[in-house]
Amino acid sequence: MNRISIPTQFVGQQWLYYPVCPSTNTEALRLVNENKVQQGAIVITDHQTAGRGQRDNTWEAAPGQNLTFSIVLYPALPVTLQYHLSIMASLAVTDALHACQYDRIQIKWPNDIFYLDNKVCGILIQNNLKNNKIQSVVVGIGINVNQMHFSNPKATSLSLIQGKTVEREEILSKVLYFLEKRYRQLENRAVEYLEQDYLKNMYWINESHQFADPSGVFDGIIRGINAYGQLLVETGGDLRSYGLKEIRYVS
Amino acid sequence: MKATEIQELLAFISKSGLDEVNIETSEIKLKVKKHTSAKIKQNFIQPSVAAMPADSTGLVAANSYHPSSHVSSDKPERKEEGTAEDNGKLVTIKSPMIGTFYLSPNPDAQPFVQVGDRVNIGQTVCIVEAMKLFNEIESEHAGTVVKILVDDASPVEYDQPLFLIDPS
Numbered sequence: 001m002n003r004i005s006i007p008t009q010f011v012g013q014q015w016l017y018y019p020v021c022p023s024t025n026t027e028a029l030r031l032v033n034e035n036k037v038q039q040g041a042i043v044i045t046d047h048q049t050a051g052r053g054q055r056d057n058t059w060e061a062a063p064g065q066n067l068t069f070s071i072v073l074y075p076a077l078p079v080t081l082q083y084h085l086s087i088m089a090s091l092a093v094t095d096a097l098h099a100c101q102y103d104r105i106q107i108k109w110p111n112d113i114f115y116l117d118n119k120v121c122g123i124l125i126q127n128n129l130k131n132n133k134i135q136s137v138v139v140g141i142g143i144n145v146n147q148m149h150f151s152n153p154k155a156t157s158l159s160l161i162q163g164k165t166v167e168r169e170e171i172l173s174k175v176l177y178f179l180e181k182r183y184r185q186l187e188n189r190a191v192e193y194l195e196q197d198y199l200k201n202m203y204w205i206n207e208s209h210q211f212a213d214p215s216g217v218f219d220g221i222i223r224g225i226n227a228y229g230q231l232l233v234e235t236g237g238d239l240r241s242y243g244l245k246e247i248r249y250v251s
Numbered sequence: 252m253k254a255t256e257i258q259e260l261l262a263f264i265s266k267s268g269l270d271e272v273n274i275e276t277s278e279i280k281l282k283v284k285k286h287t288s289a290k291i292k293q294n295f296i297q298p299s300v301a302a303m304p305a306d307s308t309g310l311v312a313a314n315s316y317h318p319s320s321h322v323s324s325d326k327p328e329r330k331e332e333g334t335a336e337d338n339g340k341l342v343t344i345k346s347p348m349i350g351t352f353y354l355s356p357n358p359d360a361q362p363f364v365q366v367g368d369r370v371n372i373g374q375t376v377c378i379v380e381a382m383k384l385f386n387e388i389e390s391e392h393a394g395t396v397v398k399i400l401v402d403d404a405s406p407v408e409y410d411q412p413l414f415l416i417d418p419s
Binding site: 079082083085086110111124125126127128129130131132134228229230243244 | 347348349373375381382383384385386387388389391
């Protein structure tokens, strides 16, 4: 992918392109450790060979069809605000796709990007902490753009949604623009504003659905998140909080 | 109502054979449920509430205080590993957050550090994952790793000691 002009001050301005790269997050972390990257640097590849999802999951992307990149930020953020990195990144992708007329894009807690009931984008954030402050952040973003076939039936791409080939450059430019915008809100501690927007765009919020936890399947309504980013689900007059992997969305 | 009184009450209820007890006074509302089969995870408790630690009988108290009568949680101090004299000169690396502790960057990789390794200030010693955010934790001390206090992939609390370091 050729370097594109991006309407930002810093996000995407240091452009590090790799035709092939095992994982843009791993590469970005390496560059951070060697002090080789500045605020907003982008590490981007057309062919990610060992993309990482959550720890043991892999992120599968066909070469040249999708967007796989990582952004480096140095926020010096207190640990108590770490979940807001997830909020910031997932809102930026949502804003960008809304701006490209994908109206039905929502955020599935904590930070998957869904179109209707299918995943179109995944985010993986890796931080480095020093003296209880988040010093550096690598935000890895994988967006399914033109891929047509997925082994996972819950995955989709922008091209499958639109029924035609989508220009990757336009999507990337918008995502980087909104990342900078949302990051500035976080820097300015517009924390409540970010939270409100996040909840406004949350998949299944304030709707009756079925969920499953270790005690079984139950009916509930997502009401929001708490300060740790745990999901708050109302059921039978109780408000329960769930960490990752403690609850499953059923139907 | 004092924390010690609540603890006495919980001890009494745990012996009583009752499954559920609700107590309400002008100051406090206390709801105690006994879970003998399924042990409730700490994470299920609303963090905004000063949760009582689950005791060994599997009792979990979900109590809602009036703001004016906040009960101070005098949690028993976590017992440090090792004897008093060797802890005198040792320092700990603590968890900066609630999350899951990982000793290696990914499941296939070598651990960041092992017992006996020398660590420097700023060296990554572990990852604590919280809500899909992976946090590399750097050592604030230089020294030798004497003990790793937490098993790989297990949950950790805020401020929980993770490593014992001999700075000498």
